[in-house]
Amino acid sequence: MEQENTHVQVIPEDKEKIKKIWKVALILGIVTAIEFVIAFTIDAGAAKTFVFIALTIVKAFYIVAEFMHLGHEKKSLVYSIILPTMFIIFLIFILMYQGSAIFDVKY
């Protein structure tokens, strides 16, 4: 066992790979900063909400595809994770509809 231990080969780091990781981090940071600026410059409304959701999806894409490495997995794995999330989109529509219906009953 000890013998085995001393023979572990450490592969030198690939500078390109490290650079790419920090590049993705920079993108996430910049998008968050943009969201922060928009929060105080654009008036509340549907357009603002839409921009926030779009930017959130951009961030989610980079985290899932790059950090979680899903973008580089086999197609079958990618789809078995991505496709079931359509149920979430369905739930958003029915519960938003329900919310406005409750509002109409109450007020």
Add this chain to the structure above:
Amino acid sequence: MANTAVVVNESSTNAWGGGVEPMKASYGKLMMWFFLLSDAFSFSALLITYGLIRYSHPAFDGAISDFAFSQEYWPIPEMVFDAVPFIHGIHAPLVFVGIMTFILILSSVTMVLAVEAGHRMDKKGVEKWMLWTIVGGLTFLGCQAWEWSHFIAGTDIAKNIGSNLFQGANLQMNQYGPSNFAALFFFITGFHGFHVFSGVVINFVIFYQATVGIYERRGHYEMVEKVGLYWHFVDLVWVFVFTFFYLV
């Protein structure tokens, strides 16, 4: 023996025939992915419920400068979360929660670097980056503890609720808006915070096992990769909580 040989041959021609990894990912990694998918359903149910309840309350439709806390309408988040530690009384909307977001993103980056070091069998690198990830997670938890205690204690101006003068928040009532606002705040950020907490614990276990050389003897650092998936998911959820609870 002959039979066994035939089975092996068959499986090599059919990706789903058994004996191979059809998705080119190990069992443990696949199960982590499917657990995260189910966890994504839990978190989306919570956030969508926030949307439903907010949508069923009136929104404040005046200018932001005229905004005052009231049980009559849903509060504007940037007016609630405007405090930063050590600068009491200064209106700094969303600054602290922005800092928390950056901390969590950074700890996600150090986690990727730990996974990358694991691929290269670099024990020292795994130790270093896992430790930074744990530090990031603990910092985030500390920030959240401050955020919670500030939310519970309330602002300087107490608010009239019914006949009582009430300050801060609990599960029954709060000075910021309808009682559901505080309930959802506690539930959603609490559920996420507990994920962060368990993530820090798991990260520490992995850090310990890497340090004592378990993965080096095993010949691979796949456990770092699996716990990395969980940690990135926690970051991913925070991205959504940040948008739907604090920004919108």
